[in-house]
Amino acid sequence: MKSIDPDNFKVTGKIDLSKIPTNLFNKASDDDKEDKLDKVQEKLSALQDVMYAHNRYGVLICLQGMDTSGKDSLIREVFKEFNPRGVEVYSFKTPNSTELEHDYLWRHYLALPEKGKFAVFNRTHYENVLVTRVHPEYILNENLPGIEKVEDITPQFWENRMEQINNFEKHITQNGIIVMKFYFHISKEEQRQRLLRRLEEEEHHWKFSPGDLKEREHWDEYMEYYQEAINKTATENAPWYIIPSDDKDMARYIVAKIIWEEMQKHTDIKEPELDDKVKANFQMYKDMLKKEK
Structure with a gap:
C-alpha cells in the first residue's frame, strides 16, 4: 500500500466532487489496512496523553458525509485506544427547543474541546x-428577524452564513483549538448497497430509516451544496480533507493517518x-515512600 500523504486529500483550491474518486488503493489487503490502523491508533492515544499534560491545545475533528458513509464506525475504530477522559463525541441531530432559542452556532460552542482533549463532531455546524x-x-424554526417565509431566504443569506462559519473557525483556532474537517466521499451506488445491507441483514435492521431513502432523492442537491460549502470554507487554519469512503477500512486509516501527520506539525506539544x-528531591521522595513499608 502506498504511504498516505495528507496533502493528497487536503482541499487547497476549488474542487469538483464529481471528478474526485470515491475509492483508492483497491489492492490493499484487509490485514494490511487493519495493521496500519492499529499502529496509528496507538500513536494517537500516546499523543493525546501528552496533549493532556501539555494542556495548551484542544483538537476538533469534524466529520461530514451522506448517510451510510461510515462516520459512526470510524469514530469507534479510530478513537478506541484513547483514554476515555481524552475524547468526547457529539452527534448533532435536529435542534431541540432550547437550542432553537439561540443562534445556530451556540450548541457547537458548548461542545468545543477543553484544552488537552479531542472532540469529535459527528455531523457538524455544516448541517446549517x-x-x-x-x-x-427548517430555517423558519430559527425564528430569525426578517425571515417569515422560505422566499425570504436569499442567496446572500447563505453567503453570510458561510462567512459566519469561517469567522467561528478562525476565532477558535486563534484560541488554541486545532481544527480538521473530513468529508466522507461515497458514491451513490455504494450508498445503495449499504442501505440494502441494512434491510437484508437482521443485525443491521436498527440502522435503517425510511428517511434515508427520502434524503437519497436529493443526492444531486447535497453534492452541489457540499461542494460549495467545502470550496467556501476550506482555509489553512481549518482545512477540509476529502476522504474516499467506498472502502470503510481504508477511509479509517486515511483519517487516522492525516490526524497523526497534522498533529506532528505542532512541535511545541510536549x-x-x-x-x-x-x-x-526525587531521592528524598522515594526514601519517604519506602519508609512507609
Missing part, C-alpha cells in the same frame, strides 16, 4: 448550510518539565 439548503423550511527543585 447543507440540510437547511435542501430543506430551507510533556511539561518538572520543577528543578522537585527533581532534585
Whole structure:
C-alpha cells in the first residue's frame, strides 16, 4: 500500500466532487489496512496523553458525509485506544427547543474541546448550510428577524452564513483549538448497497430509516451544496480533507493517518518539565515512600 500523504486529500483550491474518486488503493489487503490502523491508533492515544499534560491545545475533528458513509464506525475504530477522559463525541441531530432559542452556532460552542482533549463532531455546524439548503423550511424554526417565509431566504443569506462559519473557525483556532474537517466521499451506488445491507441483514435492521431513502432523492442537491460549502470554507487554519469512503477500512486509516501527520506539525506539544527543585528531591521522595513499608 502506498504511504498516505495528507496533502493528497487536503482541499487547497476549488474542487469538483464529481471528478474526485470515491475509492483508492483497491489492492490493499484487509490485514494490511487493519495493521496500519492499529499502529496509528496507538500513536494517537500516546499523543493525546501528552496533549493532556501539555494542556495548551484542544483538537476538533469534524466529520461530514451522506448517510451510510461510515462516520459512526470510524469514530469507534479510530478513537478506541484513547483514554476515555481524552475524547468526547457529539452527534448533532435536529435542534431541540432550547437550542432553537439561540443562534445556530451556540450548541457547537458548548461542545468545543477543553484544552488537552479531542472532540469529535459527528455531523457538524455544516448541517446549517447543507440540510437547511435542501430543506430551507427548517430555517423558519430559527425564528430569525426578517425571515417569515422560505422566499425570504436569499442567496446572500447563505453567503453570510458561510462567512459566519469561517469567522467561528478562525476565532477558535486563534484560541488554541486545532481544527480538521473530513468529508466522507461515497458514491451513490455504494450508498445503495449499504442501505440494502441494512434491510437484508437482521443485525443491521436498527440502522435503517425510511428517511434515508427520502434524503437519497436529493443526492444531486447535497453534492452541489457540499461542494460549495467545502470550496467556501476550506482555509489553512481549518482545512477540509476529502476522504474516499467506498472502502470503510481504508477511509479509517486515511483519517487516522492525516490526524497523526497534522498533529506532528505542532512541535511545541510536549510533556511539561518538572520543577528543578522537585527533581532534585526525587531521592528524598522515594526514601519517604519506602519508609512507609
